[in-house]
Amino acid sequence: MTEGQCGRCRSRRVVNGRLMSVVYGRPCALAIDPIEKKPLYHFHPGTQCLSIACTGCNLRCLNCQNHDISQVAPEQVRSYSLMPEDVVRVCEEHHCPGIAYTYTEPLTYLEYVTDTARLAHEHHLWNILVTAGYVCRQPLSDLLPWLDAANIDLKSFSDDIYRRVSGCRLSVVLDTILAMHDAGVWIELTNLVIPGINDDLGMIRDMCRWMVRNGLAEAPLHFSRFFPQYRMSHLSPTPISTLKAARRTALDEGIAHVYLGNVPPSAMD
Numbered sequence: 354m355t356e357g358q359c360g361r362c363r364s365r366r367v368v369n370g371r372l373m374s375v376v377y378g379r380p381c382a383l384a385i386d387p388i389e390k391k392p393l394y395h396f397h398p399g400t401q402c403l404s405i406a407c408t409g410c411n412l413r414c415l416n417c418q419n420h421d422i423s424q425v426a427p428e429q430v431r432s433y434s435l436m437p438e439d440v441v442r443v444c445e446e447h448h449c450p451g452i453a454y455t456y457t458e459p460l461t462y463l464e465y466v467t468d469t470a471r472l473a474h475e476h477h478l479w480n481i482l483v484t485a486g487y488v489c490r491q492p493l494s495d496l497l498p499w500l501d502a503a504n505i506d507l508k509s510f511s512d513d514i515y516r517r518v519s520g521c522r523l524s525v526v527l528d529t530i531l532a533m534h535d536a537g538v539w540i541e542l543t544n545l546v547i548p549g550i551n552d553d554l555g556m557i558r559d560m561c562r563w564m565v566r567n568g569l570a571e572a573p574l575h576f577s578r579f580f581p582q583y584r585m586s587h588l589s590p591t592p593i594s595t596l597k598a599a600r601r602t603a604l605d606e607g608i609a610h611v612y613l614g615n616v617p618p619s620a621m622d
Contacts, residue, residue, distance in 0.1 A: 362461040363426045364409030376407035377465045379432040380440075381422050382456050385447055391455060391483050392614060395573050396502040396539045402481060403444040406456035407432075407465065412485055413520040414508070415584040416547060423457040437469035441476050451501070455483035463492050470499035486529035487521045493532055502539040504575075505530055509544075509551035510560035518550060531567060541573040543614070546591050546599055548579065557599050561606035570607050576600055578615035593620045 354360070354367050364376045384404045388397055408430055410423040417423055422430055435443070444452055452473050454466045459482055470480040479501040486505045505526070508515060512523040533540055544560070546552050564570060576599045579591045596613050597620075603611045613620060 359426065362409040362411045362458070363424075364407060364461050374462055374464055376409060376427050376432075376462050378434060378436045378439075379407060379427060380405045380435055381408050381427070381430045381432045382406040383433060383435070383443070385449060386453065386455075388451075388453075388481070391453055391481060391504050391541075392543065392575050392612070393481065393502055393504055393539075393541050393573075394575075394612060395541065395610065396481070397450065397479070400451070401449050402451045402453045403440070403447060403449045404453045404455050405435075405440060405469075406454070406459070407462045408457060409461040410458040410485075411461050411487055411521070412458065414485075415518050416545070416579065417583045419456050420583045437465070437472045440469050441472050441478065444473070444478055445476065449478075451479035451481060453481040453483060455481070458485055458487075460484055460486075460488045460492075463488075463496060467496050467499065470496065474499050484529075485519070485521075486526040488525070488529055490528065490532065493529060497533065497536040497538065500533070500536070500538050502541075503533055504541045504543055505533070507542045507544050507560065510556050510563065511551065514551055518547075527563070530569070534567070534569060534572075540569065541575065542569075543575040543577055544599075545577045545579055546596060547585070548589055548591055548595070550588075552591070552595050552599075554598060554602050557602050558606060561603045561608050565607045571609050573610040573612060574603055574608050575612045575614050576603075578613070580615065596620075 386404045408427045459466045482503040515523045600611045
């Protein structure tokens with residue numbers, strides 16, 4: 354990469370010969386959310402968290418629902434000036450017990466997340482990561498001591514689908530899930546079920562069997578309904594019957610807690 358050139362995530366640029374974050378302290382989104390929105394159903398349910406995001410993502414998901422902030426350069430959207438101590442202050446002022454790094458891919462602004470998370474722990478606040486989990490082991494290990502919970506988007510159980518739809522590899526995501534589990538981070542997984550892409554029940558069965566083999570039978574699994582988005586606007590929404598079949602499969606394979614997302618309450622029965 355040459356001087357001034359951006360990385361794949363668009364949130365890093367070569368400055369004086371070094372690849373530097375250009376979004377540190379510049380979040381583009383700030384909100385107070387119920388923790389169930391992350392979704393986390395078994396980690397402090399009924400509480401709220403301060404949600405924060407910067408622009409950028411190291412994936413290129415064709416169905417990205419936040420592409421207006423994840424697939425753009427930081428100068429293309431409005432941002433705030435909030436250093437880690439400011440984020441913690443805002444969190445405390447709004448009486449939120451924790452911070453969620455979410456909406457885009459927080460691992461692309463890892464330094465900002467790590468510094469904020471460390472300071473949050475000093476103030477007895479917990480930290481949540483909502484992530485696709487595509488990261489190298491060493492930078493992840495720097496964050497793990499400060500991380501309390503994570504929802505990882507396990508997009509499919511096929512490396513080919515990962516490469517075609519998101520431009521990354523399945524094995525790295527699985528390694529991240531296991532590293533978080535080994536570090537004692539509370540884990541919940543989300544699988545967005547896309548018609549004709551990753552809705553094969555055999556593949557879903559394999560994913561659930563992998564979870565059970567690796568000590569994740571108690572980790573809540575969220576099957577989320579797809580709606581046409583971004584470069585997959587030509588597809589139809591996921592039939593609720595498909596989600597219910599996925600839930601039955603997961604329960605049959607020993608997953609203890611299985612939920613459906615993006616569906617009306619009546620569909621939960």
